[in-house]
Amino acid sequence: MQKTDLTAVRQSVSLAKGLPNAHYIDPTVYQEEKHALLFDQWAGLSVAADVPTPGDAIPLTFLGLPLLLLRDREGQVRVFQNTCRHRGMILVEHPTKIEGAIRCPYHSWCYATDGRLVSTPHVGGPGQNTHEDIKRSELGLIEIRSHIWRDVVWINVNNNAPEFPVAMADAMERWKEFEQPLFHGGEDSRFNLEVNCNWKLAVENYCESYHLPWVHPGLNSYSRLEDHYNIEKPGTYSGQGTLVYRQLADDSGGVFPDFANLSSQWDSAAEYLAIYPNVLLGTHRDHAFAIILVPEGPEATIEKIHLYYPVADTDPHLRQKNTTQWKLVFEEDVFVVEGMQRGRHGLAFDGGKFSPAMDGPTHCFHDWAAQQIETKRQARHAAE
Amino acid sequence: MPQSEAKLQSEILKAHKDNDYSRLCELYAKAAQTRGDVNQACFLATQAYVFGLQSNHPLTEHLHSFLKNHGREE
Numbered sequence: 001m002q003k004t005d006l007t008a009v010r011q012s013v014s015l016a017k018g019l020p021n022a023h024y025i026d027p028t029v030y031q032e033e034k035h036a037l038l039f040d041q042w043a044g045l046s047v048a049a050d051v052p053t054p055g056d057a058i059p060l061t062f063l064g065l066p067l068l069l070l071r072d073r074e075g076q077v078r079v080f081q082n083t084c085r086h087r088g089m090i091l092v093e094h095p096t097k098i099e100g101a102i103r104c105p106y107h108s109w110c111y112a113t114d115g116r117l118v119s120t121p122h123v124g125g126p127g128q129n130t131h132e133d134i135k136r137s138e139l140g141l142i143e144i145r146s147h148i149w150r151d152v153v154w155i156n157v158n159n160n161a162p163e164f165p166v167a168m169a170d171a172m173e174r175w176k177e178f179e180q181p182l183f184h185g186g187e188d189s190r191f192n193l194e195v196n197c198n199w200k201l202a203v204e205n206y207c208e209s210y211h212l213p214w215v216h217p218g219l220n221s222y223s224r225l226e227d228h229y230n231i232e233k234p235g236t237y238s239g240q241g242t243l244v245y246r247q248l249a250d251d252s253g254g255v256f257p258d259f260a261n262l263s264s265q266w267d268s269a270a271e272y273l274a275i276y277p278n279v280l281l282g283t284h285r286d287h288a289f290a291i292i293l294v295p296e297g298p299e300a301t302i303e304k305i306h307l308y309y310p311v312a313d314t315d316p317h318l319r320q321k322n323t324t325q326w327k328l329v330f331e332e333d334v335f336v337v338e339g340m341q342r343g344r345h346g347l348a349f350d351g352g353k354f355s356p357a358m359d360g361p362t363h364c365f366h367d368w369a370a371q372q373i374e375t376k377r378q379a380r381h382a383a384e
Numbered sequence: 385m386p387q388s389e390a391k392l393q394s395e396i397l398k399a400h401k402d403n404d405y406s407r408l409c410e411l412y413a414k415a416a417q418t419r420g421d422v423n424q425a426c427f428l429a430t431q432a433y434v435f436g437l438q439s440n441h442p443l444t445e446h447l448h449s450f451l452k453n454h455g456r457e458e
Contacts, residue, residue: 100440103405108434119457121434127426129433129457136458 003377004029008351009370013363017351019370024198024344030298034063036376037277037369039157042167044279044292045069045146046153047306048077049184055098055113059090062155063295067144068092068102069153072113079155081142084109085117091141102141115141151182151308152279152290170236171275177262178283182308185319189307191327195334197341199278199295202303203365205337206291207231207274209240210358216332230360235368237273238361245270245284248325250318256286259310274361276368286310287322291330299341305330389418405439408432413443416450426456433457 008017022029045062046069057070059082068082068091082091084104091104091111101110101118110119117136124131145156147164149172154164161167172179184190195202205211209228212219227244231237245268247255259266262285270284280291287309294302307323343349354363392415399407412432419425429450436444451457 099405099438100444101437103434103438110434110437119434119437121430122427127423127428127430127456129430129451 006370006374009366010374013354013360014356016354016363016366018354018362019200019366020351021344021346021349023369024201024341025298027298030198030295032373032376033369034295035158036373038063038295040160040372040376041277042147042154042156042161042164043277044152044275044290045079045155046292046304047151047184047290048148048153049151049190049306051077053097056095057092057098057102057113058095059092062157065157066090067155068141070098070113074114076114077146077148077153078113078115079144079146079153080115081144083142085139085141086120111141115143117141150178150281150288150290151184151306152281152292154279168236168275170233171273174233174273175271175283177266178259178288180259180310182288183310183312183314185307185309185314185323188316188320189323191305191323193303193305193330193334194296195301195303195337196299197301197337198298198344199293199301200365200369201337201340202291202293202301202333203274203276203278203280204362205333205340206272206280207239207361207365208359209242210355211336215336216329219329230358231271231273232360232364234364235276235371237275238364239271239273240361241269241271243269247284247286248318248322250315250321254315254318256314256318256322257310258285274365276365289326303330392418405435406441409436409439409441409443409447413447422454426451426454430456 004020004022009019046060050058051069051071054071054073054075057068060067060069066082068080071077084091084106086104086107086109089104089106091102098113101112103110108121109117112118117139119129120134120136121129123129123134145159147154149164149168165172209225213225227242229241231239231241249255266285272282274280278293282289287307289305289307292304294304296302307326392411396411399411409432412428412435416425416428416432419428429447433444433447433451436447448457
């Protein structure tokens with residue numbers, strides 16, 4: 001495979017170019033990034049609120065990988081490869097409630113919700129359910145390393161990242177005041193956007209405020225560009241913050257309750273972090289959101305958006321108003337990310353020129369991506 | 385095939401069609417009880433046991449004991 005040259009990407013923001021076009025349109029590079037940027041990292045898969053009660057199970061495909069997200073009988077959220085250890089059959093085809101065991105529809109090998117293989121019917125012949133060569137203790141479901149933070153189910157497919165609290169220490173420290181229960185707003189607080197762009201463009205657009213006055217003019221009346229600041233934590237996250245967050249209110253002035261015991265800085269501040277690789281988080285005094293970017297190919301992404309509140313019982317009308325407001329903002333970004341995607345078919349586009357003042361968070365992400373890809377290439381080269 | 389067996393067979397097919405796993409557990413367990421041959425009984429009890437596991441049926445533990453006592457299950 002022809003490797004892309006990432007030298008220019010690794011320069012300082014004033015000198016750097018963005019990632020080459022191939023990183024947005026080339027299926028081969030997409031496969032390379034699948035491992036370097038997603039399977040080697042703590043990537044967002046889903047949210048725990050999608051499996052609220054024991055036995056809830058949802059099959060998911062993540063970059064071609066068949067996965068099963070479930071909440072086991074003890075209440076723990078787990079992620080398994082959705083593949084029977086016998087003949088590789090897909091175990092669960094549709095979202096379901098597992099009452100007892102997960103039964104493979106092919107030969108009925110059964111697994112407990114914690115992944116243990118608990119039955120191998122007729123494996124030793126009709127009516128004989130054991131065989132000396134079938135060791136159930138070695139044939140449980142393949143569990144994917146996972147961790148829940150801010151209700152997001154993060155997975156490290158290649159099982160090679162540092163422990164989650166180590167890998168995410170900086171982000172967790174930054175938002176430690178918000179380490180308190182998050183309550184998903186329910187059906188009116190989740191929606192998906194299907195966008196025709198590489199997943200990275202959604203990250204890049206999210207983490208900078210430079211575009212706000214042009215793409216989100218409605219925000220400009222109270223959330224002006226000069227009220228924003230860049231956030232850059234090389235190797236982990238980047239994003240933007242605002243100093244003038246204004247709470248949403250209903251017609252009688254009612255607002256959502258605040259998260260408990262926040263310091264005064266959050267009275268009017270809000271922050272939006274792109275946690276590398278593919279999770280976009282926002283937090284405010286009275287609500288939060290998580291966007292999980294699910295790559296569906298080099299030029300297609302599903303954005304899964306979930307809104308959260310400090311308490312379980314919030315006003316449904318205000319909640320709907322909040323969802324509508326955010327949906328409008330995120331939809332305003334669609335033409336941008338899709339336009340940048342089409343722009344990357346321009347043969348002479350060279351990755352672009354960053355504004356050192358405004359594009360730091362985007363460059364921070366590119367630098368991280370390039371570093372991960374180079375590290376993976378070096379490891380592969382050493383192995384060869 | 386005796387009429388009662390044919391009826392049971394028909395009920396089993398319907399439960400399969402309906403994906404009624406709890407009912408399948410009960411019907412296969414009933415079928416197992418009708419067999420004097422231990423191999424046939426264990427085959428049917430296995431079917432019942434699997435659907436019992438899937439549906440978390442109260443018969444599951446009893447079926448497990450039956451199969452284990454006959455050296456058919458761990």
